[in-house]
Amino acid sequence: MMSAVSSLVPARFLTIIAHLVIVITIFWSRENNVKACLPLDFTQEQYDNEDQKLVVALAVTLGLFAIELAGFFSGVSMFNSSQGLLSLAVHCSASISLSFFVFERWECWTYWVIFATCSVLPAFVEILLFIAVFGLKKKPL
Numbered sequence: 751m752m753s754a755v756s757s758l759v760p761a762r763f764l765t766i767i768a769h770l771v772i773v774i775t776i777f778w779s780r781e782n783n784v785k786a787c788l789p790l791d792f793t794q795e796q797y798d799n800e801d802q803k804l805v806v807a808l809a810v811t812l813g814l815f816a817i818e819l820a821g822f823f824s825g826v827s828m829f830n831s832s833q834g835l836l837s838l839a840v841h842c843s844a845s846i847s848l849s850f851f852v853f854e855r856w857e858c859w860t861y862w863v864i865f866a867t868c869s870v871l872p873a874f875v876e877i878l879l880f881i882a883v884f885g886l887k888k889k890p891l
Contacts, residue, residue: 759832766818766839767867772848773811779852780804783796787858800858814873821876826883832880837872844868 776783785792787800796871818837827833834864850856882888 756829758831758838759828762834762838762841763822765838765845766822768845769810769841771814772845772852773808775871776848776852780808782855783851783858783861784869788856789826793835793890804858804861807858807865811869812864814869816877817873821879827879831880833872833875836875839871840868847887 753794784797784801784804787804788796821827821833822837827837844864848861848869851864
């Protein structure tokens with residue numbers, strides 16, 4: 751029987767990957783979401799502006815994934831139960847929320863709310879763990 755902490759590791763990994771997959775899917779199919787941000791009679795310039803904002807948000811999200819996965823695979827946070835639970839909760843929430851974002855054609859501003867809580871927060875904690883482990887020479891747990 752797996753302990754609670756060791757079962758967090760695969761669960762955390764799978765929720766991060768699920769969140770990553772939905773973000774990549776949004777990259778491919780963002781047209782409907784961009785149109786949801788615009789009035790019915792929008793110009794090409796308005797479309798391009800909203801599209802660029804969403805692409806930037808998605809690109810920054812991918813960068814934050816890189817930070818979190820680096821901490822995870824380096825062992826800095828792999829067995830940290832607090833980060834594991836936080837990461838598991840926010841990436842699971844993000845996967846569900848972003849699925850609604852795609853299928854229900856939510857407006858673009860909702861992506862920023864999901865981004866702040868479900869991407870920035872765990873990456874920020876990961877950076878703090880990096881500082882603690884490499885800067886302050888604390889043990890990874």
